[in-house]
Amino acid sequence: MTPANIDLVRSINADWERGDWSATGWAHPEIELVLASGPEHRRFSGLAGVSDGWREFLSAWEDFRIVVDEYLELDGGRVLVLIHNTGRGRASGVEVGPMRQRSANLFEIEDGKVRRLTAYWDAEAALTELGLSPGSE
Numbered sequence: 001m002t003p004a005n006i007d008l009v010r011s012i013n014a015d016w017e018r019g020d021w022s023a024t025g026w027a028h029p030e031i032e033l034v035l036a037s038g039p040e041h042r043r044f045s046g047l048a049g050v051s052d053g054w055r056e057f058l059s060a061w062e063d064f065r066i067v068v069d070e071y072l073e074l075d076g077g078r079v080l081v082l083i084h085n086t087g088r089g090r091a092s093g094v095e096v097g098p099m100r101q102r103s104a105n106l107f108e109i110e111d112g113k114v115r116r117l118t119a120y121w122d123a124e125a126a127l128t129e130l131g132l133s134p135g136s137e
Contacts, residue, residue: 006079008112009071011026016066019065021054024051027050027113028111029046031045031046032116032117033116034116036125061087061089064087065085067083067086069083069084072132077108079107082104085103
């Protein structure tokens with residue numbers, strides 16, 4: 001267990017739970033953001049690319065936030081966060097929170113910075129891809 005990795009990821013998620021997506025000090029300069037499942041599969045690289053990716057994703061929502069359900073520390077500097085999302089569709093006005101479907105974010109940490117962030121709209125997809133069985137978390 002690496003308490004520093006969990007602490008880093010907790011601090012990132014604390015901002016996101018408040019709806020603050022502006023901080024980037026936690027990100028490696030060559031960070032990669034992968035939207036691995038959900039409405040659109042995309043990949044963004046570098047701080048500017050990741051900022052553009054988040055901005056693009058968040059532009060579809062009003063008051064988009066996450067609610068953390070659980071932190072799982074995996075091997076190799078990886079932390080999986082199981083979450084629910086809340087928000088309202090900007091175009092539709094439909095309230096989506098908290099969504100019944102769990103999502104997940106996989107943080108891969110290198111030298112105290114997030115080197116790669118993989119966002120899964122469906123937590124089951126993350127658990128399957130990582131070789132974890134649902135319910136084992």
